[in-house]
Amino acid sequence: QQQVKQSPQSLIVQKGGISIINCAYENTAFDYFPWYQQFPGKGPALLIAIRPDVSEKKEGRFTISFNKSAKQFSLHIMDSQPGDSATYFCAGREWSDYKLSFGAGTTVTVRA
């Protein structure tokens, strides 16, 4: 079973709007939470990552919000652009491990 649950499966947002993707995890041993971005026909690539000792991390228009007590984290894409149209995966990893557990993915479509 998936250790990281991701929602929604897909979303459509207008150019300039905010895209929000949510993830929840079960494994309290997770200590690293990355987000990967995948364009059609390409492999995923690391977008942004956070550790549970911080509640928020921002890189440009992309922000991760982290709620350790609720075991939830989310990706916010501010001022969404058509070039942000992609599939986004959240993931978690245990501190002692080398494997990532991925969510099911969210396909984001930004309409011009």
Place this chain on the structure above:
Amino acid sequence: DAGITQSPRHKVTETGTPVTLRCHQTENHRYMYWYRQDPGHGLRLIHYSYGVKDTDKGEVSDGYSVSRSKTEDFLLTLESATSSQTSVYFCATKTGGGSGGFNNEQFFGPGTRLTVL
């Protein structure tokens, strides 16, 4: 790109035939991974390697085997392909160093689309 190539990029095969997918990296990364990507399931780990000749199973390893005889090459074999193994397969690599610092990123190859008829 982290210098990861996958071959073939596309393959159509028939049920019951063996299939081998190859991942080649030029970054001298210690860890290598094979994932499959299916709609609604995200990326699921098939097998991974933590060094030459050192491999372990992932969450969906049944029907698959792997080998790593050189740092740069990681082979995935479908011993007898089934239609349920129709998928897009991704190879990924990660440098060594464990959990700390900037050693966490996995770099993905371009993928292999496999169709089993």
